[in-house]
Amino acid sequence: MVPDPVASIIIPSYRGAERLPRLLDSLAAQQDGTPPFEVIVVVDGVDDGSVALLENESRLDLRIIVFPENRGRVGALNAGFEAARGDVLIRCDDDLVVPPDYVAVHVEAHTSSGTVGVVGPTRDIHAPSAYARAYGEDAARKSLAHALSRPPQERWRLWAASCSISRETWESVGHYDDRYQGYGWEDVDYGYRLHAAGIPIEVFEALTAEHHGPARTVGARSVKAFEAGGARSTFRRLHPEASIGDPATGNGVWGLGVRLTAASMRSRRAVERVAGLINRMLPLVPRPVGRKLVALAVEGAGVAGASHSVDEERRAR
Known part of the structure; x- marks a missing residue:
């Protein structure tokens, strides 16, 4: 019998068949003693083979939500959070590879720190290219250093691809704002709303994940x-x-x-x-x-x- 999850990992995914295997492998390799967790993947309207891939995943307590049409990342996030059963709600993009203590660190942060928002930094992984040499690799280093050095009053701007809140916070702060229809800032908006509600945001270097989907050109x-x-x-x-x-x-x-x-x-x-x-x-x-x-x-x-x-x-x- 699968125990009730302590944590839920919500993964919004659009055309993610090539990206998801690396993330699922890293989630399946969480260290011994990791609290029970579930994985919810929201397939956002285009099935490029993702559904079959996910249906064949037997290592994880995994559920799939499939949208019949593309609704965007905000819609996918809100559906995943609404379906979650855990007390710790972890948002994780489908192009990440997370460390083996990823779930444990998120859960511990919420059990030991009171009401808090948790940010896991990401490190862009670039394949060799003229763009990567000229700009991408340097920008990746600066972005990670920036995330790790932000003072408390500015950390809400870091709310992004890898972060977590408690169920109580989700019920209090509410959904991601669907007025963001294009790329970007729905995350920053949510971070600001946490900040405005007086909820401190902490950045945990131990949660640093590899980001395999940065811009390539x-x-x-x-x-x-x-x-x-x-x-x-x-x-x-x-x-x-x-x-x-x-x-x-x-x-x-x-x-x-x-x-x-x-x-x-x-x-x-x-x-x-x-x-x-x-x-x-x-x-x-x-x-x-x-x-x-x-x-x-x-x-x-x-x-x-x-x-x-x-x-x-x-x-x-």
Whole structure:
């Protein structure tokens, strides 16, 4: 007889058949003495073989929720959290590989620290490429160092791919906000709501997971920045009291370059066009030059996405 789960791991998944096996392997390899846990995978509207893969998984106490159509990550997260039976609710993206004490550390944090939000940092894993050498690997190191060094009052901004709350907190704070329809910031929104409710957020280095799904090209990274720029505007509209301003462009020559790049990115297609050009240049230029070019594309796309979102809101009025 399978014991009642102490923890529930909620995994939103879209076209995840290639990513899920690594995550499931790491969950099946949790250390001896791990509290009982269940895994809930929400297949978000496209079955690329994920359902058969999950149905054949016998090592884990696993349940599958299949959406008949794509509802987005917010819908998948909310459905998974609603179905969870555990007292500790762990959100885990399908492109992670977690350490063997992952579940135990999450559970211990909630049993020993009172009401708390728990963040597990992630470390991007890049395959060798011109983009990885010029930008991706350096950005991954900086991102992890940033997560581990944030002061308590800023940790809500880290709420993302690997995190947990108690069932009591979920019932108090509520669902992820479905007004975030594109990429990004639904997590930051939830972290802010925890922060606004007075719930401290702790970052546990022991929970650091490998992230095998980072952007692999300048185009993919820039499109994410463009969409996240739009979602940032949604956050600012919903939480005007939060300490989030417009994306910074910097001063001097660099700031001018970012603003000019943003001006050339009026749409997602324009972002892809500019980023594609830079991606083709990377093997031909020295690494420091390549890093600057990618940074221009990413920062410019973020500014352009925020501006595009504001313009759309004005037209809709």
